[in-house]
Amino acid sequence: MGDQECSVAAPAQGESGRPGQQALDLIARIVAAIELTPLVAVHSVDRGGRVCFWNQTCVQLYGVAAEQALGQPLAQLLQPQQRAAEHAAALEQVWHSGRPSPARDWQLRSAAGRLLWVYSSMFPVYRGGELQQVFCMDIDVTARRREEGALLSVGANFRQMFEQSSDAILVIERDRIAELNPAALALFDCADPGRMLGKSLADFSPLRQDGGALSAQAGLAMAQQAHRLGNWRYDWRYTSCGGRQFWAEVLLTSITLDHEFLFYAVVRDVSARKLAEQRLYLAAQVFENSRDAILLADRGPSVIAVNQAYAAVTGLSPAEMVGQALDGERVGIEDGELFRQIWCAMQDQGHWQGEIWAQRRGGARYPAWLSLAAIADQQGVVSNYMLILSDISERKRSEETTRHQAEHDFLTDLPNRVLLLDRLSLALTAARRNHSMLAILFLDLDRFKHINDTLGHHVGDLLLKEVAARLVKCVRAVDTVSRQGGDEFVIILADIGGIDQAAHVAASVLQAITQTYELELHRLDVTTSIGISIFPDDGADIETLVKNADLAMYHAKEGGRNRFQFFSAEMNAQIVERVAFENGLRGALREGQFELEFQPEVDIASGATLGAEALIRWRHPQLGLLLPERFIAVAEDCGLMVGIGNWVLREACRQARRWQEQGRPLVVAVNISLAQLMQNNLAHSVAEALEVSGLAPGLLELELTEAIIMRQGGAAPAKLQALRALGVGLTIDDFGTGYSRLGHLRDYPVDKLKIDRSFMADLAAEPGDAAVVTAIIGVARSLKLTVVAEGVETAEQLAFLRQHGCDRYQGRYIALAAANGAANGADADGAVAAQAAEGRVPAPGGAPGSDPRV
Template structure:
């Protein structure tokens, strides 16, 4: 262990100390704040009671009889200072004249029994030849029931002995002394009080002798008063002891009629007065001393049994006492440090002047406390809270210093755990947003100082919601943990990977060279994430979209960089996902425009800005119009006519697609009913977005649209994209079954762009499928597709699949006669597109019967 030594001096060879860097100086001193401050104050008061007791000499010895503690009063009584006494055998410091063997026997009894010895007088001779009478009490200090030290509290009664001798020698003058004595004296015949002097009447608070005469001393005992038992036997025993020994000294607690108690020292002496054999008792009120002894005994027990290590240091900075907790904490035995100067400094963590400041604070404020690194003898380091306090005597002079050391290892560990939980994501253990923002702030400060660059990467797993929905959240959690591990492996130790929530991660690349280095890291991340993840028997393929912003190029502050990285990530997703993108001004303008469109979309329905156009579906064989597809248009008050690709994606992302889709459904059904009433019964096709299909109220919305319009279900065709139908969950299958049960037709839209299988499609009661226009566009092109397959061979294959499922086939995007002839030659049922629309001059597209 190490404390701090003021000024030069020898250093202890075992231990060293450092003061925690978070200890701060305030107003010229250190602000004391630490664990259990009230407990430290209690310890301080007890230890100060031991050290500064003005009338009681307190010392302690170990089992070998070696002095371990020696207070200031001991130095006055024995004529030996603490520095000279500590570490030496007690028997070498004074002799007990002809009772040395009796004294040693008394100590041995206390050690063996673990019980205090009755107080008694001892006649000693000091080393300087002076003789003293001491009234001594010996008691053990126990820990776990085993005596650890033997404390002795002694009062110098040399003057009192002289007074007693003079009283015995007074003889004929006894009566005069009896009346004038300031000590309480009572005359006893047999065992009852026959007379009492004025001092005795005052002590027992008696108005006259009649209030005490005839009673025994034990009648004033609280035990006798409580039980009502007679005191004759006990009184007789005490009186007999006085006549046998000539005098007998004991201490007794007395209780008065008014309920107050006091302790008295009783000297019972046998005398012959006027030829009568009597005894007299001299009583001295020792209540203050007993209270002091009780406090000192309590202090000794607290000192030895305290879980905090305690050192008492003299004015020369020498250790004069340590408790057992000190050895447990530091690994240093008491004998190795007693009498030595406080161990010096060896760590070198701070300059010596820093440690000198601590003593300067104690000199001014009488106190310092702070966190210290305690290095045990075996080399283990432990954080310790140390409180150093100056102990002053009655003259306000520093007599000692006390250091109380509290092991805060567990508290520090708990604080660290709490801090970790507060700053890290519970699932991946990556830094959370709180710690991330702090580190990004520090990285930007460092970059400004060193004129370097910092990159912020926003990462979002592509289609992660589908993993949770398809395999369950436990698999999703396992995927997130694996991704966190992979991301950490792609960056340096100085970088930070943080999970912001859900499937969003953010990476800080500190002190990078520039765009090329950021691009390299992004490529590494994409490659790492793309490796299949195996969890719970499933093999899952992943991809990630990444947005990158650099400081100072794309922003100088935290908020700007994060916003721009998010914009870049959104741009990467808009461009097909599984890519990374750097921020630029055009992206920002695009995002701003998207936000504006979102805000304007929220008012478009209520402002009646939407309308529908209808594109005919024509039977190839007959040329007759068999149905129409309702197409949504937005007549924007400032932007003009907007097509679906300009706002549908925004509507889906901001949650507006369901109410917009319900409006389209109602309008289309009403129009189809009107055509039917005019004699043109055609089927109206309405596109359903993924949000509508997954919405629990789709079936109810269809029922309402059909009810309000009066349209028969057979004249409503709902078009669902291949990607939506291929989810294959129970809710989706139930929705399809409910719609077909009502007679509504169901079509797979954009067939060929997804990953459907024949066996999967057979599970759904579909009506027809539509060939995506991308296949139709390539009919006249001789070059093969990128995957090596020619469109001319794919379209017949798609038609063959539809025939095997007993579905009608409609081709989208037909614009030329050549395309129509190809489709007719391979058995396609219907077509739609620009070529079909030219056949109708009616702006409402009133179909031909």
């Protein structure tokens, strides 16, 4: 204790003024203790603020010796650094109140220049009952305050970093987002933190990550990894609040706070990097996996890289290429000058591409597509070159195949119509230039459809192929044989010396075609019809020449087939007329121009009319009433027979029904054509006609010529049976002309035979005919068939028939007999009269002598 004047005295309990000896002893001990205490700096000031006491710890703590301190104003020795007024007020408060001040931390700067934090308490010391001094007891807490300060500043810094970080930072607590910074809100497009807080990060991920793993599971694995290793860095795909997906790099750090495990996630958007990586990866993949040879060169140009395909395409390995100067040889272009030109063009334009012939190591040449391009750096200076070489052999082959298919017939491989027109155009140009002749042969096989129908399409195809092969052999290499489709072929004979040369070729073609064909198990004899047109005589252009050859062919068919025919002007006129006739016929049904006439069938014994045969007529707007012989063949050619035949069926049934309603039930006979019988649903058409008209099936008879039945071969009985099952009658028409085997008659479910009219004409003069008629009647009787004679015109003929037991007859004589009253009984007259009254039955004598049937 430096100043003996100063001493410490606390007011003794119960004492107000003088202390006792005991108290003084106590004080002396305390002072000694204070003097010695190493941790507490004790000093006191008097009322004037001067230092009265300065212990050893003060000396050490403040760096001020006791001699310097004692008697000095404390304010000069220790200056509060903050809150100086507060410090002074606290001291003053002690003086004023006489009570100790609460202990507090003050920051002080000592006169020695030390800056310290002290934990200080001030208390009053009385002497003689008066407050003499105020003692301060300071404990150095600088170190603690520094630590606290450091801690606070770390916290503040961290907060600032957290708030201002450009990386998104999220604190995850128990798998939930506990805290997130503004960058995180921005990254996840989230304006309201409430949308993210409390959610799992997995909620902001797509269901699955790119590898296919479920985001929830993969996220858990990442957290475990971070927990195990302290932190873990990985790439992750997130979905923002707005639904935008982005790639992020995540640094997940596991921390423990108050025994809680937390995760501190720093998330950085790396979408751009990922995209660039993906592009780079893709580019590398394209380079490596391209089937085209790719080469990269520097400015030299020296090769810096080639892909795998380069070796496959050129035969040159990367080892042979890399580091070598780039020249034509290394690309497989033998012609160095060509490569130099290409290179110059590429440098001019920045790129070059085109088709070249390249050569593989070892010599094989192949068509290639070469692309060359200069690659500029960011400053626009050419830094590299890229060369792509594609082997296009395959593409060329496929183009060639496609072109061939487009120009050739798939079945015979002959040029098709497209190529024919092309060749014809060239041939015509040459013929015009050379003033030479050219012939076009238009061929169509005869009755080819029959071959298809009877032997099948497959055999038809084989035949067409063989015909094609034979045709090619008949002409020179300069000529063209083409297939137009179906069974039509066109031959161009280029540059012929004269018409006879065309005729000669046509004759040899006919001959070649007629040679027997052996196709699989079938032996076939085929003929063809050929039309010929000549340039320049029969046309100056392709269209006219082909059309005229076609017309000539048509005439060859008309002329009996298996022949050739040159085109002529008259022929053309006939064709034009025929086409107009065909067109008229096509419209006749629609225009209601067909009519039916009914020819009575009379019972020879009684003279009664038992039925009538329906016969079609066409009331042509210009040509008048036409008999079937004028138009039926044309209708057959044009495929109109089924429609016309069905019309006849319906009309005949309707008329018969009308007769029935008038009390005259006559059986109506309808002729069935080959086309109808070939069609599968004839029975259906017949049933429909009966149903629509309401006619009883027993009043309808279907007449089929012997020839038509014979054409059905073995299928005939079944087909007839199907019709018979409808309850209608069946008649064999024109019997005696078809050379049918009589034995077959038994197999046919027919009721009636009609003897062909041709036998009637010469019945008297031709004993053979009489014998045939007699025989037919005999056969019919033995088979219990009704027999009807057609074309009866005289009383003698009728007498003959009656004498030989014929049942019925048809023909002009009916009308004559009716007129003379010679017919036996009034029935014939009555029936004819009844029908004539409807205007649909020909006037007596008007029925034609011969009448093709429908």
